[in-house]
Amino acid sequence: MTDCEMENSTIAIVVPCFNEQEVLPQTNAQLRALLDAMMRGGQAGEGSFILYVDDGSRDRTWALISAWCEADSHVRGLKLAGNVGHQNALLAGLDTARHDAAATVSIDADLQDDIRVIPEMVSRWADDGCDIVYGVRRKRSTDSFFKRTTAQLFYKFMTGMGVKSVYNHADFRLMSRRAVDALCQYEERNLFLRGLVPLLGYKTDQVLYDRLERQAGESKYPLSKMLSLAVDGVTSFSVKPLCLIFYLGTAFLVISLAILVYVLVSLFQGNGVQGWASLMLSIWFVGGCMLICMSIIAAYIGRIYTEGKHRPRYNIEQYLK
Secondary structure, eight states, X not given: OOHHHHHOXXXXXXXXXXXXXXXXXXXXXXXXXXXXXXXXXXXXXXXOEEEEEEOSOSSSHHHHHXXXXXXXXXXXXXXXXXXXXXXXXXXXXXXXXXXXXXXXXXXXXXXXXXXXXXXXXXXHHHTTOOSEEEEEXXXXXXXXXXXXXXXHHHHHHHHHTTXXXXXXXXXXXXXXXXXXXHHTTOOOSSOOHHHHGGGSOOOEEEEEEOOOOOOSSOOSOOHHHHHHHHHHHHHHHOOXXXXXXXXXXHHHHHHHHHHHHHHHHHHHTTOTTOOHXXXXXXXXXXXXXXXXXXXXXXXXXXXXXXXXXXXOSOOEEEEEO
């Protein structure tokens, strides 16, 4: 921990929001109570605050945030000009909060991540000198079978693709100011923060917690967004899918040689007229694999195209503090 951070104990809690009007009142009440307790206990400075980031919500999310900002000096609001996605909205909040806070804690608005471990995160930063403290789920017993299975496959797949990430960790973490400063130097447009943060190299630690039930509203991470996040993670950090295409081509060569042997044996046995089924099966199989390979290459080309334009990740419409 730097001298500047030792002198400044201001904590910012960054909360990305997208259509969260149902759960946000409960979220604000719980976070304000926690922040007050931490300030009274000396774990957070008097200037500590909660920063809500409105990611282009279409409901009353921004109206609620604006009202709290007017009534409470410890609540701030950042309104983005449009919906840019969870990862970009989170980075916008971190980038904004780092100028006034010695450490930032990121957490989703549904508060399924247990806020009661935030004081422990702060202690690991302030007392143990950890620049990054990950909130890691102790178990997944509360998840449905489908979500638990897909989540485990997600982490195993990312590890297999060479992406460095923390198992059972999403975006619930504490980061010191210098860690956020370093993170903001990365210029990727296809963000996968769970893979970027471990690359920073600073001292890290973990706190375990049990994930809670969502108190209101609906999940903003359906299967389609989870798959999109996985694609962003793999294509941003690994070229292994491109290497797999070579091995797939080699496998096709072996299969073609086996088919050649089959055809020659059939000719010698007088069964040369037959073989339509195997021919059609081979065509469909090879054609499908070629389309998959082309899709993988197209995904990487699309990422290159996006990165090459250097467009801003987000535009800020309003900042209330």
